[in-house]
Amino acid sequence: MGKGKLILICQSGGKFLTDDDGTMTYTGGEAEAIDINQETSFLDFKLKLAKLWNLDYDSLSLKYFLPGNRRTLITMRQEKDMKRMYDFHLSSVSAEVFVTGQEGFHSQALVSPAANWSDNIAVTHVAYGNVANVPIQVATETPEDNSLVDVGLRSRKVAPRFTSESGGLVEIPVTVSTGPVLPAKSTSKKPIRKGKTSLTSSNSKLTPKSSKQLGMGSKSSSPTSSPASVSKRRRVMEEPSVLLEDGNVGDTRRRSLRNRGEIRKPLVETDEDEYLLSEEDDADDVDDDDNVDVDDDDKDYVHDIEAYYPETEDVNSEPQMSYSISGVNDGSVQSLVASWKRCITGVGQGFESVVEFRDALQKYAVACRFGYRLRKNESNRACGVCLVGGCPWKIYASWVPSDSMFRIKKFNRRHTCGGESWKSAHPKKNWVVSVIKERLQENPNQKTKNIADSIFQDFGIELSYCTIRRGIDEAKGGLHTSFKEAYKHLPLFVNKVVETNPGSIVDLVVGEDKRFQRLFLSFRSCIHGFQTGCRPLLFLDAIPFKSRYHEILLTASALDGDDGVLPVALALVDVETDETWRWFLEQVKVAVPSLRPLTFVSDREKGLVSSVLEIFENAHHGYSIHYLMEDFMRSLKGPFLGDGKPSLSYYLLAAARADRLDGFKVYTEQMKRVSPKAYDWVMEIEAKQWANALFEGEPYSHITSDVGEIYAKWIEEIQESSIVLKLVAFMNRVVELVNSSQERSREWFSHLVPSKEESLVEECKKASTLKVFFCSDTLFEVHDGSVQLVDISNQTCSCFGWKPTGLPCQHAIAVLNTKGRNIYEYCSSFFTVESYRSTYSEALGPVAIDLALVENEGSSKEEEEQVLPPLFSRVQGVDKRIKDRKRGRSVCCTKCGGVGHNKATCKDD
Structure with a gap:
């Protein structure tokens, strides 16, 4: 399949008119242009059309014409149908799609099990009426009654209704679970700033959880406000929010229907050439007089995090929807960070070691959203100051031999920087590794970007790829074993x-x-x-x-x-x-x-012809049509005549699929008229390795996918x-x-596998209008506006649609119907359900290895069976396609006309 873009002209609301010759035209209605490529999801495309024309998703019908045939409509019902349509129009710039269905789009289609949404996509839709600042009640539909939504640890999907006082119903998809009754929350929508070195972007589905997003409303947008440091406050409902399931991580996370709150990008710059910015040592000694002793109940404490995290909540206030992260029993990020703000309590607090003190200070800084540096960072003492010069915040702790404890001696809680220190804060290595380790325990296969997104979302801390990558290495070394070991x-x-x-x-x-x-x-x-x-x-x-x-x-x-x-x-x-x-x-x-x-x-570039033919007797070798098309399209250079560049890919495929040599020559000559250079490129490749007319092995030219x-x-x-x-x-x-294919085949009761059965039925419909003329007992002429020759003894047709595919084409079916033959007898036996079930008749057992067991058994035989990783080396013989892209233009000397140097370095005197 090509990698280009196909423009679909989607039409709806009109009707078809049939001309005297059987061709159909579409009149009336509306049209929209939509771009697709080979990665476009059929379900996403179908849903977009349903929403576009306000049609019922389940009743939606999509049809299209094959190139050059406007007599028969082809129906798209699933992903494979859309891929085939894309292949059919491989050489075209655009195609027409006709959309019909019952009027009325329902938002339940967004969460319908039939939609088979990807785990990475969570789609919500809500039709807003005049419900601003109106209390909304979330209700679920159950056989017993319509009760309020319960939220707990076990979640399930329902389609609730939001009921406003005006009586209007607004339906949205929502994930709910059993537990206390929780009303919906909302905030306003603000843009997200994009950083240069960030792994998160404005297109990412993950956004940092601001105080409003976490249900901790803030009256101001102070930089010190954070998803980890803002109290839960009551506020007026502006728009509904729901619980969505995050398929990437596997836990339930709270999401709003819109980006809510004033979300600021934390400026956490990290040098990608360094691992994690370590604590900065300052040569200046700490003057004890500069540190102010502040007791825990000091009333001058202006950065009191207790104001942001009250120990108790008003039972009459709106409860907050929470989401779970690893390491928190109640599944609440608020609870996790609330425990961090108590890591530093005041003067006299003791720690087992300086390492424990550093860890506590890092968590405390994240909870309070400020940045600091350690001016003294030794095994027996440590002094931290705010990153902003002139800010009086300081903390000093040292080892007390008599107590065998590391205690806080002096602590000034007061900040005057207004949160500016958070903009240049750098998380410490141990803290980052511990957070990454928790996420890897949930899912060892998480990608680097997903981890960076989750940290940015949960804590508002933006880390570079290099930082996360090295943090993953160290975290995995602690979890099980390193990449090398x-x-x-x-x-x-x-x-x-x-x-x-x-x-x-x-x-x-x-x-x-x-x-x-x-x-x-x-x-x-x-x-x-x-x-x-x-x-x-x-x-x-x-x-x-x-x-x-x-x-x-x-x-x-x-x-x-x-x-x-x-x-x-x-x-x-x-x-x-x-x-x-x-x-x-x-x-x-x-x-x-x-x-x-x-x-x-x-792939032709692999050069495997000689090795295959030497090792396997009576074997055949062919070049992949997929890679051949890629190389061909990449090599094309103008000028182009006649039908232009798009026609060349069609001629190449037609030449590859031609049954006879004369057909192969016809299409290559047509290619030559458009571009002699393209013709020469094709002729340099051995035709017997890819052209069906000369290839002696199993036909495969119809397979153009990777x-x-x-x-x-x-x-x-x-x-x-x-x-x-x-x-x-x-x-x-x-x-x-293998096992899923085995299970799926048990539900099939047709003679051929469903995709082939459907293709055969479509061809039979087309064959009903064709005219057949006898030339001999086995050779026939079929007229469909043009003349096609069908040979039923050799199972060939001049349209190239029978022998290469293994299924009779419409012309062959017309002949077989005229002769009264059984069409299934002329289909390849490999396409039968019986053969498919034979392919997957034996199930496979999953390979399960417990990490602890791996370590134990591996260490016991380490000396006997030790395997080391391969020596790092770049692959020799880089792919020619890669070298061509990097080659660029050659330098030409304007003095001597030579190539490879300019006039400044020319040696021609």
Whole structure:
């Protein structure tokens, strides 16, 4: 599939008119232009159209015409249909989509289970009426009654109604849970400032929780106000807020329907070249006279955080909705930070060590939103001052030998900086690591950006990528094992795979220096599925494993009857070279014995033709159409004649799919008329490696998608983990894929798999209007405005839609109906439900490794089976496509005309 943009002209409200020749035209209604690409979600697209034209989501119907055919409408019902539509219009700039449905959009569609929303998306919608400053009551619909929303630890999704005093109902999606009755909250909407070095942006769904967002209303926008330091105050309702479930973290977080409160960006600048800015030592000694003894009940304390965190609440005031974070039993960030503000109580407070004092001071500073530095930071004494010069805030603590305690000697609570110190505050290393560790305990596979967003959201502290990245490394070292040490547990991983999936082939290769080199894995279930239910096609690909040691994942994948990816063999190698590819192919030959001639498909740039043909007897090798199209479009340079540049991709695909050599020549000649350079580029590639007319292996030219894309997405989700945890998570994705396909096929009762059955039905509808003329017993002419030749003995059609795909095209179906033949007998047996079930007849067992067990077993065999990480080295032989992008233009000398230097460095005298 191409990576370009397709403009959809979406029309609704009109009607179709049929001309005498059967073509249809659409008149009346309204039209909107919407851009899509290959990443566009069908469900998001459908919902957008439903909202755009106020149509019922469930009744919405989307149809389109194929290029060059305005007689038959094609229906889009699911994600695959939209992908096919995108492929059909690959060479087009725009396409028409016709939208129909019942009038009336309902907001319940936003939380409908049928919508299958992504875990990373939380969508809310509310139709606001004249309900400003009107008390609103949240009610749930249950079989018994309509009671107020209960909020507790166990959450569930309902579609409540907000009832205003005026009697109007406003429906919004909401997550509620059992517990005390809580009314909805609201604040006003303000913009968020975007920083240069921040991982958070204005487009991020995560915003720092201001005092108003956390339900702690502030009467002013003082810089000292924070989500961690503002009291819970009553305020007037402006707009409803709800509880939404954050699918990324797995906990329930409070979100408003709009960005609320005056949200200020905390200016926490961090040098990305440093780890975490350490505490600054000042050579100036501390003068005890500069420190003011302040008792805990000093009335001159102007920064009294008790005003922000009252110990008790008015039971008549509005209770606050809370969200949970790790380490807090009651699931409340307010409770967590409320405990931090008591970390420093006053003069005389004791600590076990200076380390404990520093940790307490850091939490206290975060709770009160101010920045400080330690002028003295020694093992027996520490003195902290406000970052803003002239501010009298100071704290001095030292070791008391008689008490064996580290005690606060002097403490001036008073701030006069007005919160300016918070703008340049830097969190200390230990505090950042502890916060990151808590988030990793919830989800070890969290991405760096997600962690940065959650810290910014919970505490209002903005950290750079470098800071979070190194904090993750140290936190993971404390949680289980470091990235480097994780390699020693690879033998245990191998044993676990064989134990949970007997018959699977796993081979770990370690060098003489005990450094990791290669790991091969092939599940027995996948091998059996490929041999019994899949076409003899294997797609070879290499995907970066996104590890700090730059390993590469080599894959050999088959396609099931529903065109789903089946991982037949996988290998993790330290570097991608011709040698490692040859080793991988040799392992595939041993693991996947096959009596059928196999067809291998790979990127032309890999240069695997010779290795494949040497290792596998009677095998065939073809170039991936997906990568061939990418290289072709990247190489195109003007001028372009005739139909222009967009037509070249169509001609290339048509040439690849042509059944006969004359058809191949026709399309390449048409390409030559548009761009001779493009024609020359195509002719330099061996046509027998990609053109269907000359290719002797299993047809595959109709497959234009990136087969290895699914692996790249899996790796993206787990890239933050160490090697063993990453392998476990990746293999469990394979297990989930196989087992879910097995369960899904049990619900099918058609002859072909649903996608193929649907395609066949659509072709049958088109065939009903075609005219068939006999040329011989096996050769026929079919007229549909143009003339197509159908040969039922060889199962070919001049439209290229039968043999390559394995399904009869509309012209073949018209002939078979005329002859009274059974259409299913002319469909590929690989597309039957029976073959699909055979592919996934054997289930896979999940690979589970307990972290504590990994450490125990790994350490016991450390000397015997120790595995070290590979030596870091960039992959030799960088992809040519990458080099072309970096090459840029050559420097030309204006003096001698030479290339590679200018006139200043010219040596021509």
